[in-house]
Amino acid sequence: MPQTTHPSHQRPCGWNNWLTARQPRPILRGHSHADVVIVGAGYTGFAAATAWQKARPEDRIKILEADQVGEGSPGRNSGFMLEIALANDARPEELGRMEKLNALSRKTMALLRERVEGLKIDCQLEHSGTYRAARSAIGQRALSQYEAFLKAAGLSYQTLNSSQLAERIGTRYYAQGIYSPDCYLVQPAALIVGLANSLAASIELHEHSPATQIVPDGKKWRVTTPEGEVVAERVVLANNAFSRAFGADSSRLTAIYTYAAITEPLAEPERQRIAATTWGLLPAHRLGCTLRTTADGRLMIRSCYSYEREADNARIENQLRASLEVRYPELAPVRFDKVWGGTTGLTYNGAPLWGEIQPGLYVSAGCNGGGIVKGTFLGDALARHAMGQPVENIASLFGKASWMPPDPVRRLGFYLTSEVERRKAKHET
Numbered sequence: 001m002p003q004t005t006h007p008s009h010q011r012p013c014g015w016n017n018w019l020t021a022r023q024p025r026p027i028l029r030g031h032s033h034a035d036v037v038i039v040g041a042g043y044t045g046f047a048a049a050t051a052w053q054k055a056r057p058e059d060r061i062k063i064l065e066a067d068q069v070g071e072g073s074p075g076r077n078s079g080f081m082l083e084i085a086l087a088n089d090a091r092p093e094e095l096g097r098m099e100k101l102n103a104l105s106r107k108t109m110a111l112l113r114e115r116v117e118g119l120k121i122d123c124q125l126e127h128s129g130t131y132r133a134a135r136s137a138i139g140q141r142a143l144s145q146y147e148a149f150l151k152a153a154g155l156s157y158q159t160l161n162s163s164q165l166a167e168r169i170g171t172r173y174y175a176q177g178i179y180s181p182d183c184y185l186v187q188p189a190a191l192i193v194g195l196a197n198s199l200a201a202s203i204e205l206h207e208h209s210p211a212t213q214i215v216p217d218g219k220k221w222r223v224t225t226p227e228g229e230v231v232a233e234r235v236v237l238a239n240n241a242f243s244r245a246f247g248a249d250s251s252r253l254t255a256i257y258t259y260a261a262i263t264e265p266l267a268e269p270e271r272q273r274i275a276a277t278t279w280g281l282l283p284a285h286r287l288g289c290t291l292r293t294t295a296d297g298r299l300m301i302r303s304c305y306s307y308e309r310e311a312d313n314a315r316i317e318n319q320l321r322a323s324l325e326v327r328y329p330e331l332a333p334v335r336f337d338k339v340w341g342g343t344t345g346l347t348y349n350g351a352p353l354w355g356e357i358q359p360g361l362y363v364s365a366g367c368n369g370g371g372i373v374k375g376t377f378l379g380d381a382l383a384r385h386a387m388g389q390p391v392e393n394i395a396s397l398f399g400k401a402s403w404m405p406p407d408p409v410r411r412l413g414f415y416l417t418s419e420v421e422r423r424k425a426k427h428e429t
Ligand SMILES: Cc1cc2nc3c(=O)[nH]c(=O)nc-3n(C[C@H](O)[C@H](O)[C@H](O)COP(=O)(O)OP(=O)(O)OC[C@H]3O[C@@H](n4cnc5c(N)ncnc54)[C@H](O)[C@@H]3O)c2cc1C
Pocket: 005, 006, 007, 039, 040, 041, 042, 043, 044, 045, 064, 065, 066, 067, 072, 073, 074, 075, 076, 077, 078, 079, 080, 081, 082, 209, 210, 211, 212, 238, 239, 240, 241, 242, 257, 258, 259, 260, 302, 341, 342, 343, 344, 345, 364, 365, 366, 367, 368, 369, 370, 371, 372, 373, 375
């Protein structure tokens, strides 16, 4: 079956809804040439374009974006910008490698923060730290493993019992938690729109211009969109799991959808108790749900997964409501202002798919749910690699994306594993 070339979503992105409407950049029309075409205006694509423009300011750089910036996948996430490894990726037994990754994440986060501050991007970036919390035995085991990693890596953290957590996040649902200061929270649509608005003038961004075909044209590549085409010496695929339609290895990369919902601003007593500060909570268990507050006193939840296709948002909305009400029964019946799905690229072992696929065709995909910071670093490194500059050894830092069986075995594996894990970790979802 041919791979889908770009995502389309059932519902608009909640975060983008609160931004002032902007004029999208022009659609790609007619025939044109470029030195490099970057497919995807996400964190990876913008980092690649910025690195390219800095090194070769004379080059003609085009970015193609399927959707409108802010409305696509990069604006749909939960806005956690981690300076250290995700709980699921953290391995105390590989401390040397993890410490290098943490140092890279910190450096990338510092550059992103400088960019946000320097360009005065109004995206509510806040150094809020993050909680991890668990209720069930399986969740608490995952939390202990994460604590072992934090301890071994010499990172600062605080353990919290149920009451201490309740004082900070307004629920006694969790049995225990950990607070780590190494995380920022952001309004993701505001961040990606701010980055788009502040691209160097010589970078041409085309919105509503999905790449639908990429084929060799002599020693170059021809990229076709519904209304135009561009021939370039190099093409960078920064469109995550949809890069598979253009030659990225589908035996190592899959598309997963996950879902988010945001309440109306909470009424004053609840707001004081739950959302007086901006805080974020990531699950200790990989199937668990994410929670956070927003600057205007709302509560957001992210949970549920589906394989390769977006699940019915109305059904998901009920599941998200149940998960939020079990944590905050006083808010029942929860009224969500916005509910939406988003897609992300997943590899089996969490390592990215990164590098040159064919002469002049490059990919960076598979950030496994943590792509704001990681994607920024990998996009920057990929551009440097494509320009022939020396780069960090990505495989030794991140590992290599491992092989997965094809469908129907992969689909079955996804559903069986997630069902078994979901049952075991039902109090975390
Ligand atoms: C609900 C949800 C919550 C998440 N929470 C977090 C979080 O808190 N922190 C975090 O770091 N990560 C989070 N993620 C993951 C994060 O969004 C991604 O890892 C990150 O956005 C990856 O960035 P990227 O630029 O590599 O790819 P993407 O963000 O997927 O961007 C790819 C871009 O390419 C475009 N595109 C696709 N196909 C084409 C095509 N054919 N032609 C042109 N354009 C195309 C897409 O429209 C998109 O704009 C979350 C994801 C979801 C869905």
